Amino acid sequence: MITLYGAAASGSVAVEAAMTLLGIRYRLVEGATWIDEEARQRVGTTNPMRQVPTLILPSGDVMTESAAILVWLADSHPDAGLAPAPADARRGQFLRWMTYVATAIYALHWIKPDPARIGAPPDLHVRVVDAVHDRIAECWAIMDGQINPGRYLLGERLTVLDLYVAVVSRFGPWRQRFYAAAPAMAQVVRRVDADPRLADFWKRRFPFAAGWEGD
Numbered sequence: 001m002i003t004l005y006g007a008a009a010s011g012s013v014a015v016e017a018a019m020t021l022l023g024i025r026y027r028l029v030e031g032a033t034w035i036d037e038e039a040r041q042r043v044g045t046t047n048p049m050r051q052v053p054t055l056i057l058p059s060g061d062v063m064t065e066s067a068a069i070l071v072w073l074a075d076s077h078p079d080a081g082l083a084p085a086p087a088d089a090r091r092g093q094f095l096r097w098m099t100y101v102a103t104a105i106y107a108l109h110w111i112k113p114d115p116a117r118i119g120a121p122p123d124l125h126v127r128v129v130d131a132v133h134d135r136i137a138e139c140w141a142i143m144d145g146q147i148n149p150g151r152y153l154l155g156e157r158l159t160v161l162d163l164y165v166a167v168v169s170r171f172g173p174w175r176q177r178f179y180a181a182a183p184a185m186a187q188v189v190r191r192v193d194a195d196p197r198l199a200d201f202w203k204r205r206f207p208f209a210a211g212w213e214g215d
């Protein structure tokens with residue numbers, strides 16, 4: 001069985017959502033790495049980046065990087081249609097936006113738990129986090145201006161890109177700001193939030209608690 005180092009309300013939730021849709025059973029090692037040193041140390045024994053999601057495959061291979069994990073899961077289960085196949089005309093855009101979310105947006109979150117990680121003095125931490133949020137909102141807006149969603153981001157079928165954007169857009173600067181920055185994608189993430197196949201899953205792993213969308 002696959003072992004997943006993950007955490008509620010983290011990027012691992014996108015991977016867990018994909019495994020849920022694919023009917024893949026996994027053993028979860030829970031730990032909020034961004035606030036819990038013990039959780040960082042635990043996952044650090046297999047992933048020196050000390051981050052979730054980290055997967056240990058039945059072969060013993062370690063798999064990290066949310067975008068790569070999502071693409072790999074989708075490609076390993078082609079009948080489920082969670083990614084355009086390599087020969088599909090939408091494949092290029094699929095890879096483009098999976099990589100963009102990982103690099104332009106998700107990677108910035110590493111700064112936020114402790115802006116001293118990029119050398120910012122304590123009196124500037126709030127300003128740094130605000131600037132990170134501004135940049136994330138800008139990157140969502142740029143993506144929104146370049147993508148022409150149907151029911152889902154790449155057309156009429158849900159792909160792992162939809163799961164990825166639905167989850168990462170719940171992080172700061174939170175959904176209200178995402179809706180304003182990315183009105184076209186806003187409709188898609190609301191559809192993914194409401195997917196009946198994931199209703200119980202969202203409740204457990206990224207609950208829509210009061211105020212979850214932010215101001």
Ligand SMILES: N[C@@H](CCC(=O)N[C@@H](CS)C(=O)NCC(=O)O)C(=O)O
Nearest residue numbers: 010011033034051052053065066067
């Ligand atoms: N490049 C990694 C980033 C993963 C990541 O940033 N995970 C966060 C949780 S959402 C984490 O574990 N942070 C730990 C830390 O900040 O030290 C990926 O795409 O999977």
